Ligand SMILES: NC(=O)c1ccc[n+]([C@@H]2O[C@H](COP(=O)([O-])OP(=O)(O)OC[C@H]3O[C@@H](n4cnc5c(N)ncnc54)[C@H](O)[C@@H]3O)[C@@H](O)[C@H]2O)c1
């Protein structure tokens with residue numbers, strides 16, 4: 309017989325209006341406080357276009373935490389409601405909320421907000437959050453190029469992000485795109501479905517062998533290094549990388565793996581840290597982009613740099629769209645049919661540059677690199693704990709790369725904020741790990 313864990317019973321009991329809900333399941337909308345913002349909140353938002361629909365959890369909670377989107381799993385809600393938070397989840401149908409929409413959500417009293425990478429978190433929203441008494445914001449993402457951190461700091465708002473929990477998931481998608489592009493899987497699938505296959509042919513969908521070729525990584529941080537290891541370990545590729553910093557652990561891994569292969573009578577793999585990005589672009593057969601997006605990485609891949617890459621190279625982008633000049637890429641793909649790309653991100657999301665969708669040598673997926681259940685639930689948990697930790701005055705976790713203690717469903721998370729990017733600027737205390 310299925311028994312409800314004690315912890316869950318406690319949670320259910322603490323949710324005054326939801327005593328009868330099994331919180332393991334996402335509650336049906338009929339059971340939720342699906343409502344509009346209260347009148348006083350609505351009138352406080354100057355440019356509010358229309359009322360915003362929400363679901364509220366633990367309505368009597370002391371701290372008001374708003375999530376601009378429904379997020380996977382229920383643990384993140386439990387963690388907040390257990391600590392006296394009223395959680396309001398925006399249930400608006402539109403995918404991307406405007407600044408006006410979010411102003412309406414913040415209202416007159418708001419302690420913290422969990423937001424999304426599609427939203428424009430700048431001066432307007434952070435000043436509104438401060439006016440509403442808020443001190444905490446967390447992106448449900450590791451990248452935070454949509455956030456003006458200086459503006460947040462100016463208004464005393466901590467900015468959280470969710471590193472670590474999405475490293476493998478994102479690297480796996482980059483690896484998937486690399487393979488799909490190398491072996492022309494999407495083209496071949498379309499061909500089959502179109503009923504065009506009438507028998508094996510020596511030239512049918514011939515692609516690239518990865519073994520023994522060179523994988524190039526630009527931005528060898530958490531995700532870039534993990535992707536590199538996957539390609540090296542899985543396909544015995546050699547590595548060339550470019551980063552502002554030395555990726556010592558990655559280098560040590562490749563050295564040791566090369567020695568292991570050699571000891572087993574196989575060709576060893578090698579690594580090289582390139583002095584310039586151009587060195588990577590010239591040498592690599594598959595190049596995957598994993599830097600953050602900032603002023604230094606905007607249009608890192610442009611017309612000139614595309615032109616120095618091998619004619620049959622593969623380019624993968626799972627970082628941020630603007631790292632690539634997408635219009636230049638479309639032109640390059642048109643004149644170099646053997647050059648292939650796998651793109652998870654786009655310069656003007658959700659749009660693609662004209663021409664891209666028609667190109668057979670491009671594989672395009674809708675920003676799904678972190679989309680595994682475990683990761684997305686973990687991202688929601690980390691984002692919620694960032695906001696909760698700041699509201700409660702907890703210190704900031706000293707090692708934002710070590711996220712396991714927050715993700716264990718069977719034990720309470722440490723009383724810290726997992727990752728606050730402006731902790732130093734705000735003078736927040738750091739925890740001892
Ligand atoms: N597509 C997705 O769904 C998805 C998922 C997760 C992360 N991301 C993106 O990936 C990025 C990287 O995530 P991470 O966790 O690996 O971050 P990270 O900070 O561990 O790695 C980023 C690396 O980029 C390097 N870098 C910065 N500027 C550079 C430059 N000018 N040239 C070369 N290297 C440079 C840094 O030194 C660092 O090593 C995020 O910021 C985010 O934008 C996208």
Ligand SMILES: O=C(O)[C@H](O)CO
Pocket residue numbers: 425448449450451452474677678
């Ligand atoms: O930065 C991020 O975390 C991604 O783009 C979404 O997972």
